[in-house]
Amino acid sequence: MLDRTLLLALLFCAGTALAADPVTYGTKAQQLISKGDFVQALEELKAATSRFPYDLELKHQLAFTYSELAKRDLQAGRYAQAGENFKQAHELIPDSKELALMRGIALYLNKDYSVARDELIQAGEGSESLVYQGKISYDTGDLPGALELWRRAKELDPANKVLATLIEKAERELPVESRMDKGYSSMFDLGFDAELPPGLSAEVLDALESAYNAVGADLGVFPTTRIPVLLYTRKDYSSVTAGPDWSGGLYDGKIRLPVGGITKLTPQLRAIIFHEFTHVLVAELTRGNVPTWFNEGLAEIEGRKEYVPRVPEVRGNHLIPMATLTKGFTGMAGTEAGLAYQQSYLMTRFMADRYGWYAVQQVLKYLGQGNNMDAAVAKALSDYSLDLNGVVREWRESLPGSGTGDAAQ
Template identity: 50%
Template sequence: MQKTHYISLSALLILFLTLLTSLPVCANDPFVHNDYALELFNRGEYEKALEQLQKAYSFFPYDETLRKNLAVTYMYVGKREMEANRYMEAADYFDHARELAPDNVVYGTMRGIALYLAKNYDAAKYEFERVRGISGDTVDILYYLGRVYYDTGELTAAIECWDKALALDPNNKAVREIVEKVRREAAVESRMGKEHSSKFEISYDAEVTSSLAGGILDILESAYNRVGSDLDYFPTARVPVILYTKKDYRNVTESPDWSGGLYDGKIRLPIGGATELTPQLRAILFHEYAHVVIHELTKGNVPTWLNEGLAEYEGRRELNPPMAELGKAAKHRGYLTFPALEGSFGAFNNRQAALAYQQSYSMVNYMIGAYGWYNVREILVNLGKGMPVDAAIKKALNGFSLDYPGVVVEWQAYMQKEFGK
């Protein structure tokens, strides 16, 4: 940020005295607004600083200092929107900054990243290519452009971008890890058949028949409607679905042996050799699609127990097997702690994983019954705003005078009543 210096010392003294007695007299002075904005900016009050600079710039739109300060402030407000997971709002602020400084590649790059995170892939791709035309290739631009290609199923183009990024920075660990992962995927997916529906694009191994793939698409469309109705959210971007042989699934995803599917931006399922649409397969499809909706509502800021619990809830409406591990835990109060269930289940053994999923489902099932879908959805929305889980629960359940530990206590009392001695 730069401060203007167009006023003499005597004028500054007069200005200072005037501000003390009658600020409205100088309300149209752009440099008063600029200097006040600078104070606000340095205190981290970016939105208020932006208001002052917008006023200053409207009075004196040809001043380069005001233009630069306004652009920088737009960027900082945009970054704050990004941190709150309001990606399209952030993209708008970065766009204002870019308009003020068209050759500044930082603003265009940030706008592209915000559009990518908002899943506005076409606009993101256009923005990254526009910035490349100004700056040439950079690691950041190539990394995110590769992500756009990857998320839209263009694996070869994604790998090409990341190879160029590695040529610029051979020691970049993040780029190297993702390109190695996607090379494994591309080697498998290159021989797959493809079909699509209005909301899903499916790739499937030769062991999966076209009729089975079509049936899976139909089930996913049903999941789209039911889960969307439950959570009052319907994603707009087409969801990639990949059906693997069990061997390819393990090689590509490096998942634990007990994993029957995962969602990492794409729904991945090990169903090679399946010949019919069983209730178990329907349950898995509803489960994995629920993760799509949960991820978009929370922007990925969700404890695993809530994520898996909701997915299990949707899957168990199709097939509800016994919960033996949870029954044992309830009788001896041998539950896993919920803080332990906030992170990945990937390191659990088979028994621990079974208990983790069953306990997560039980908690979510209790919450839906006790507090209603609306309040459970509000927890997800609060998480999507960047709140930690304890604050998200407390705000959503304020009408019940409950916080996170209080919900756990109520659930444990319910479990003791239902399953305890």
């Protein structure tokens, strides 16, 4: 009969050998990955690679797990964390151009332009790498550089319609912006037509800095990346943006303002500056996942603190459907657009007044995490047991002439 002590010793040694087997680590990690438990798989593989640093299969499994976590971070808008996880994966497989590309894209989305460009250059001369290098040049004010990169990308991918749109837009902007003078403040890069009145650019920069502080306090965010702003004559603004005649400004990654005919900063222009800067912050907070009515409603709140325009009356029995207000307003005629902005303002103002700015900030946070507006409102107003339909219902009841129709449909 085998001695009990010897048996226990043999079992212990066998267990130790089994735990030290890289195949066992890899199999367990693979089982966790198949269940979607990448975090636990990551811990298993980190422990395994520390024991077996020269095992290539474990190293590739660990890199794969880091990259899958990074992709989840990207989808959730956690761009800095995605960049870090792609970095960990790339260090394990330094020859991978795909991992360099993905990290470059994550860092571009996080507006970490300098490091993003370095990663994208490492990714080589592929079309996607050139597209994002071009976007960095475009976002930092180098239109000729952006065009050169995008044209090279187009040679590699001639059927890419998105790329064709980028090139067409940049070609439309270049003749106007190439003759602009430049101005700067702590957070803003200003381009302005040399024919504009002297002193106006400085007044605009002062208003932008005021908006940075005031709107940032309401929405709870202060950007750290410099923000480009362009001042146009009305003719140049129309040719560059192709916007509707009633448009008083635009934010498309750059704040664009028509100021032709203005000799000094007016309350109306100051209001537009606050309006457009609000779009900058909403885009940063939501990653663009925001219905138009909420985006424009917040911008109207901030703009009307500086100047209150004449607005159409909104009555509860004559409301624009929410489905229409969720989309863009640029295709609307002037009268309908005025009603759309006013209704958006009233709904958003109601939310801020009734539930507080913290609730508004929470809605923006949940939108930034990828939730739709219904879910974002329900989470932000869980203490009130309200969803979006409940908020709209309460708002409608506060309007004159309420009681018919359904604005939430």
